[in-house]
Amino acid sequence: MYKFLFFFISFSLTAQIRGVVKDSISGEPIPYVNIWIENETIGTTSETNGSFSLDIKEEKVLVFSALGYEIKKASSKTEVILLKPKFFELNEVVISIPKKTKELEIGDSKKIHHSQLSGDKPWIYGKLFKFEEKYNETPFLKKIIFYSNSKIKNAKLKIRIYNFKDSIPNEDILYEEVIVSVKKGMQKNTVDLSKHAILFPKEGVVIGLEWMIIEENKYLFEYKDTKSKKTNSFVTYAPSLVINYTEEENSFHFSGGKWRKRSRAISNSGREWDGKIMTPAINLILTN
Incomplete structure (x- = not known):
């Protein structure tokens, strides 16, 4: 279900x-x-x-x-x-060809049937990845993996990447617009970042998925009211994002012009997410 x-x-x-x-x-x-x-x-x-x-x-x-x-x-x-355009001062990155390519997947997100709708809001939903010393062997962001569940074909969203400062997402570290089209249904999406040569920031990195409230993403969402048994509907925007539950406070959302940390879900109904942080299902693949 x-x-x-x-x-x-x-x-x-x-x-x-x-x-x-x-x-x-x-x-x-x-x-x-x-x-x-x-x-x-x-x-x-x-x-x-x-x-x-x-x-x-x-x-x-x-x-x-x-x-x-x-x-x-x-x-x-x-x-x-x-x-007003913002002009970025790019850090010089020296890339050498390693004798053997290494990869490391981090994030332990998985596909489950629990999805986040945008409603009619252009939320940015972000997940924090903290730096660990072992990432020095694979210091570059190679791929982003995220799970979606779209009711329409080719729904579009943006990928945003931020450094982490003062306990919130801070400046963009991906300076090129990356717009992803996702297929209909439950999907595992992979975004290749290799050409950007992004180093994993020591303060941590936040991967943001930004909904786009545009005509081509609009659709009518229908659901059945559990009490009245009637079918209701409202306009919303694809795609839905798959959500995981975690003890770690690693989830943020951007709204009203500000970043906010996601609070723990409390429904007092004994649900599996009670007392947990709901976070977008995102993993990273790192490389050397």
Whole structure:
């Protein structure tokens, strides 16, 4: 039986605001920007032409976040949002050809039938991997493995990689946009990072999976109410992410323009996840 965890879903009478996100230098539209109402759980994603819309009652502060750009806050009344490109200072990496390639898989995540829905929010759901001395023999991130359960074909999401500082995810260390399409159904997805030559940070690394609230990911989710036995439905966005349960406090989510640590699940119902941290099913393959 499939189990789904719902983030906050609410319905209210609202007015729709529209806008477009552009590069402040080139003037080109910026697709797939993460957009949130500051300190709230309402958000969306810009489309391929940079356009976006949000259903809100009154003027709010919006937070715009995209890889390669500085985070910006602006009034919801602003129709054209200009994001300033962020220029990265890349560290020099000397790569030598090893006599024998080594690989190490870490993370011990597995495929189970418990999935996380996005609802209509562009959450970034992250998992922390702490550094261990044994990783010095395989110091590069080679592949990301994550499990998904999508109701539609070719649902898109972003891969984000952050260093870990002051107990939260910090700066991006993957400077190139990586968008993954996942197949329908329960899938094991593998993303090759070899060309990026990313060294495992000594402070730890957070792998983020970012939902994209775009038209091509939209679908109608149907479920049966256990009490009334009626079939209900609501609009949500694919893909769902497979969730594991752990004692380790290694899970974070980004919403409202801020990172937050995931708290322990408490339902007092004797469920297998009671008192555990729900974390996205992600593993890493390291190499030398």
